[in-house]
Amino acid sequence: MATLQTVEMELNMGPQHPSTHGVIRFILRTDGEVIADCKPDVGYLHRSIEKIAELCTYNGFMPYTDRVDYVAAMNANHAYALAVEKLAGLPCPRRAELLRMITAELGRVSSHLISVGTMAMDVGAVTPFPYALRERERINDLLEEICGARLTFNYHRIGGVGWDMPEGWDKKARKFCDSYDKILDEWDRLITKSHIFVERLAGVVTIPAADAIDFGLSGPNLRASGVDFDLRRDEPYALYPEMTFAVPVGAGAAGVVGDSYNRFVVRVQEMRESVRIVRQCLSLLPATAGENPVPKPKNFKVKPNECYVRTEAPRGEMGIYVVSDGSDKPWRYKARTGSFTAMGAVQHVSSGILIADLVALIASFDVVAPEIDR
């Protein structure tokens, strides 16, 4: 009998594939269902944000930072504000910093809801996603009330926030926090501990700690690989040193440390910790009553200098590198993002896996196209 001849096939996945979380294209070389090589093709959402920064005044650039990661715009606002404050030596009032941390942590919960919700959906569990959106809506309502927007917030300012919180907002935020632990318990029953879901993701695309560091993975993706590191705790900024919170690290409770399931679980656990931080910030707010968190909107120049500020964004390390030249505009603004390095790692970890597991891998990396392409 003649031997069956097989050839490798080149296959396009995306840019409009539903699992690619925005517009990302993969060029796959496959042997049947097994991937021999996967080349991500990015840039479809490139809006030259770094070039635009050089044309804007320091304050004028804030709305653009929303678009660096529009699923977690508060955190991108925060990173830029912190970087310019450090560069120009500007203070931030305590009340404003608390409001920024509250909104940034709510932003993290909101972003992780999208992440874990779509991750479940991408591997076939459609039911949990509306539950995640239901909670995200409540956060959107809170953030809308404080800044008027539901997606691109433009709330943080260099040296403060755009507006103080409205009367009674802190009570609503606390009410949300108090209900949220129960919501997460429900989430765990619904999906985290679902036997089918665990079996689907446990042991899928395992990344050892040393590789994760070498690829430049950061944030939840790094912690899922067993590296106990969180910038909020280990290279602290803002008022995080005053906060008590745990850093969830992949423990391999089901599957192995560094697999897709651990990347999922770490994010679910992080939501609990974020809510803890919000509660602590809320209880510190009354002591700052009477403080004005809103800086005067004025143009300023920054002497030639440069600094690199790393923050813990929901998708990993958001490092903002700002270079000033003495004018009122940044000479250079660079955003190092978690999605960029995660997508860069895909090619290295995807040979030999099934096409279906590539979908699980991308979902578990929680990449969004705007953060890759900027």
Added chain:
Amino acid sequence: MKTEEIHQTLTARLGDAIGALHAETIDPWIEVQATAIVDVTRACKEDPALRFDFLSSLCGVDAGDSIFVVYHLYSYALRHSTVLKVKVPKDTPVTRSVTGVWRGADWFEREAYDLFGVRFEGHPDLRRILLPDDWEGHPLRKEYVFPSHYGGIDNTRDYNI
């Protein structure tokens, strides 16, 4: 370890390849010869006193006639950071790739090539990453002029409509 001590450690080990220490900025930085960047970064990663296992960021910065390639390093093991810079002239912007030291450098170098035109010798797959393959020029260079056309499509706006 502070960048000052890191500078001393590297100079003791590699001599002339290590340039001056620039301590006047908020984050002090060390200038490195382009030809020596692979040896220097490898020493940064492997020296037991440095152990920079993480390339946090790599990017270009326009510096007039030349371009700085900036490396932000961090050590998870020792919890310290530093900044290295390589200066390359704009007309021959060539340096060496550090993809052999950190695999994470791959996309960062492609980005610096795309936006600044810096060529990283030894990179396994140096091509544009964010812009289309047929794009002309490198937009983050200060002298870049935005094209009036792309692919036969007019980019300018007629404000007299």
